[in-house]
Amino acid sequence: MKESRSTIELVAPVGGPKQLIAAINAGADSVYLGYKNYSARAFAENFNFDQLRWAVERAHSSDVKVYLTLNTIIKDEEIPDLIGFLNNYFDICTDGVIIQDMGLLKILRDLYPRVPVHTSTQVNIHNSLSLGFAAQCGFSRTVLAREMTVDEIKGLSRGNEVDLEIFGHGSQCYSFSGICYFSSFTGGRSGNRGRCAQPCRMKYQLVGVNGTKTRILTKKPSFFISKNDLFTLTILPQVIRSGIDALKIEGRMKTPEYVAIITKIYRKYIDLYYKYSGKFNIEREDVIKIKQIVSRELGTGYYEGHFKDIVDPDRSGSIGNFIGRIKKVGYGVKNREPSIDILCRQPIRSGDVLEIWTKKGNKRIEIKSLIASDYAGIKCQYKVEIDDEKVFSPKDRVFKYFDKKLDEEAKSLFRYDRVKISPSKKDIKGIHKKNRLKKYLEEYGIGTTAACDVGSRFGGISITLKIYSLEELKEALTTSSENIIISSQNELLDGKISQSGSYLKEIVSANKEKRIIIDTPYIIYDWEMDILKNQLENLFDINGIWLRISNIGVFECVKEIKKTKRSVGNKVILGDYLNISNTLSATFYDCLLNGAAGLEFSPELDRYEIKEIIHSFKRKDCENYIFSIFAHGFFKVITARHEILYPGKKRNSREDIYLTDKKDYMFRVVEDGRGKTGIYNSKKICTLFDLDKISGSRINNLVIDNIFTSLKDTAIVIKTYKHALELLQKKGPGIYKKYIKGLKDNPLFRDYSRGHLFRGVE
Numbered sequence: 001m002k003e004s005r006s007t008i009e010l011v012a013p014v015g016g017p018k019q020l021i022a023a024i025n026a027g028a029d030s031v032y033l034g035y036k037n038y039s040a041r042a043f044a045e046n047f048n049f050d051q052l053r054w055a056v057e058r059a060h061s062s063d064v065k066v067y068l069t070l071n072t073i074i075k076d077e078e079i080p081d082l083i084g085f086l087n088n089y090f091d092i093c094t095d096g097v098i099i100q101d102m103g104l105l106k107i108l109r110d111l112y113p114r115v116p117v118h119t120s121t122q123v124n125i126h127n128s129l130s131l132g133f134a135a136q137c138g139f140s141r142t143v144l145a146r147e148m149t150v151d152e153i154k155g156l157s158r159g160n161e162v163d164l165e166i167f168g169h170g171s172q173c174y175s176f177s178g179i180c181y182f183s184s185f186t187g188g189r190s191g192n193r194g195r196c197a198q199p200c201r202m203k204y205q206l207v208g209v210n211g212t213k214t215r216i217l218t219k220k221p222s223f224f225i226s227k228n229d230l231f232t233l234t235i236l237p238q239v240i241r242s243g244i245d246a247l248k249i250e251g252r253m254k255t256p257e258y259v260a261i262i263t264k265i266y267r268k269y270i271d272l273y274y275k276y277s278g279k280f281n282i283e284r285e286d287v288i289k290i291k292q293i294v295s296r297e298l299g300t301g302y303y304e305g306h307f308k309d310i311v312d313p314d315r316s317g318s319i320g321n322f323i324g325r326i327k328k329v330g331y332g333v334k335n336r337e338p339s340i341d342i343l344c345r346q347p348i349r350s351g352d353v354l355e356i357w358t359k360k361g362n363k364r365i366e367i368k369s370l371i372a373s374d375y376a377g378i379k380c381q382y383k384v385e386i387d388d389e390k391v392f393s394p395k396d397r398v399f400k401y402f403d404k405k406l407d408e409e410a411k412s413l414f415r416y417d418r419v420k421i422s423p424s425k426k427d428i429k430g431i432h433k434k435n436r437l438k439k440y441l442e443e444y445g446i447g448t449t450a451a452c453d454v455g456s457r458f459g460g461i462s463i464t465l466k467i468y469s470l471e472e473l474k475e476a477l478t479t480s481s482e483n484i485i486i487s488s489q490n491e492l493l494d495g496k497i498s499q500s501g502s503y504l505k506e507i508v509s510a511n512k513e514k515r516i517i518i519d520t521p522y523i524i525y526d527w528e529m530d531i532l533k534n535q536l537e538n539l540f541d542i543n544g545i546w547l548r549i550s551n552i553g554v555f556e557c558v559k560e561i562k563k564t565k566r567s568v569g570n571k572v573i574l575g576d577y578l579n580i581s582n583t584l585s586a587t588f589y590d591c592l593l594n595g596a597a598g599l600e601f602s603p604e605l606d607r608y609e610i611k612e613i614i615h616s617f618k619r620k621d622c623e624n625y626i627f628s629i630f631a632h633g634f635f636k637v638i639t640a641r642h643e644i645l646y647p648g649k650k651r652n653s654r655e656d657i658y659l660t661d662k663k664d665y666m667f668r669v670v671e672d673g674r675g676k677t678g679i680y681n682s683k684k685i686c687t688l689f690d691l692d693k694i695s696g697s698r699i700n701n702l703v704i705d706n707i708f709t710s711l712k713d714t715a716i717v718i719k720t721y722k723h724a725l726e727l728l729q730k731k732g733p734g735i736y737k738k739y740i741k742g743l744k745d746n747p748l749f750r751d752y753s754r755g756h757l758f759r760g761v762e
Helices: 017-026 049-060 076-089 102-111 128-136 150-157 182-187 233-241 256-275 284-292 404-411 434-443 470-476 489-494 501-510 526-539 552-562 583-592 607-620 688-696 711-730 733-741
Strands: 009-014 030-034 065-070 097-099 117-119 141-143 163-170 205-210 213-216 229-231 246-249 321-331 338-344 353-358 361-366 370-376 379-385 397-402 462-467 483-486 515-519 545-549 572-574 598-600 626-633 636-640 656-660 666-671 677-680 684-686 701-705
Touching: 009 017, 009 163, 009 256, 017 030, 017 049, 017 256, 030 049, 049 065, 049 076, 076 102, 076 434, 076 607, 097 102, 102 117, 102 434, 102 583, 128 150, 128 526, 128 552, 150 163, 150 233, 150 526, 163 233, 163 256, 182 636, 205 666, 233 256, 233 284, 246 256, 256 284, 256 404, 284 321, 462 470, 462 515, 462 626, 462 711, 470 483, 470 711, 489 515, 489 526, 501 515, 501 526, 526 552, 545 552, 572 583, 583 598, 583 607, 607 626, 607 688, 626 688, 626 711, 688 711, 688 733, 701 711, 711 733
Parallel strands: 009 030, 009 246, 030 065, 065 097, 097 117, 117 141, 141 163, 163 246, 462 483, 462 701, 483 515, 515 545, 545 572, 572 598, 598 626, 626 701
Antiparallel strands: 163 229, 205 213, 205 656, 321 338, 321 397, 338 379, 353 361, 353 397, 370 379, 626 684, 636 677, 656 666, 666 677
């Protein structure tokens, strides 16, 4: 049952011991922190085990709860060590665990059923059915997707059985729910495993390509996909009234000073809300402090529905507070040293650091001596000593980069509270004995596989063609692929696919040797879910139609339909955006519908990791199971609830739009017409030249995507893959390698990426 609360809970980020003390002293109700080995902020300071014990004792002594963040994707090889850690950790704290990996949920529900479990925002919960799924799975709280309006949150909060938590302040990922592959595909560092290199914070040029013609669409490189920092103080009453139970501050990689000031200010206004029934004013000084303590441009995110203002293309990173402009450059602070006169909106003091935006670049100066004069209203004029007057000019903009007084206020919340962590003398026995844990791992075949040698089996691999409109289906049927995925979510939600029922019946009946698979959305709000359910009910009347599912709410939708339509069966493929990366997550999702027909592995797994999962999974007697990888085509690395090309902006419909980075890599941008944008990797994935190694990993299905390729060319690609696989099976690796050698310069196969099959991710 949902816990009854009189006030919302303020949840503060803790990246290290000083941040913990700052959060507690600033008034947090709870904190969230990470263990060094399993955290979606791997580059934060994080805690070792002795530090965790100290943190729990310190927090509990102040009636502050501690939530452990294990919100990273787990691999099979990590599970034994992770269970051993959990076994010890739950001896010292059972306040709650935040996760995104459903394999980890299975471990927690099987071995530690009394420990509260929270969904991370990466679980992608943004509709009522996915919230119902969370309740059925035993989650006590869910951190909603950040891409929600206040009204959408209200809709979820009515009658739900799970606590709702949302982010209230801090940095935001550009990709929906933080599910992003941009960092791993461009730099080998997975954001889904807490090692994001933040390519979204870089500058890009927007270009249009029409055939061989390329034109620059923007005057200069800009921060097109770097989101503003979230700031909800100004809409706090609406946010609290939306029905949330907890407000979270982002920032496990932020300083203790940041944690102290942001937590203190949000504590102040949450208390004022309840004291004065939401009728309070935001003090200008508090907004200045928030902007000063390290922040990008501030905004209310998606909560007010102003999606156009999510990004500030001109800035990324902390800029401090704009305080005024230089009025005059001259002399006269003392001893006729060079000086500048600044007309300010707020006071400056000795010890502050200013950043002045000059024609020659940004220049920082620490204030050592100054003279104040001409006070008028909120404006002050100061004469500040400088080193070189030639750098500055009148009207140069002045920002306060560092505020000494604010820094002292922040440090007062943790400076005098000693951090003393000593190794434990207590023998931690753990909740479960080691032999029980060993039996649990053996039951699922984890950690028992011998060295995953590559080799053994060639052939037996099918091809799945992924197309993007119903009109392409007839031509797609002429290719030699065994399966066809129709990934046209606009046509699905608009009803075009279900209205073509007689056409699809005819197609399925005439092509019984091929599977026709309808791709369902992985981002789908409540108003769209009602439409989808009606469409699927009509499609399920067609015997032989399959589904591809990547949203847990859609699972619930299909389960409801199955209660009345027996024909549905188990013709369901688990999509790659479920990020299935270990045996237990594969088992968990497979059981949702009493057995799926197949799955697509996370694109961040290597072939050894895939073979390990299949080896263990096949112990469940699933010899006919479809094990798929994304094998050829351009992979979508980002999906965002935001339009880079703003609505109404004039553009050439014949142009393909790209983001181009400083190395001239081009990332295709596609908008879906429903307010979402997809960004695709600069290079296509191609596995044609590694089929001998892939066969040895026991993968039995290759997905070939034609999003930017004509069906005529895609048919050639499929034919080439089929012939290469046939040579492997019948003639052996030698003949296969001789065949593919002649394809290295073919435009359909050159300039490619191997994805992560041979390098994995950090």
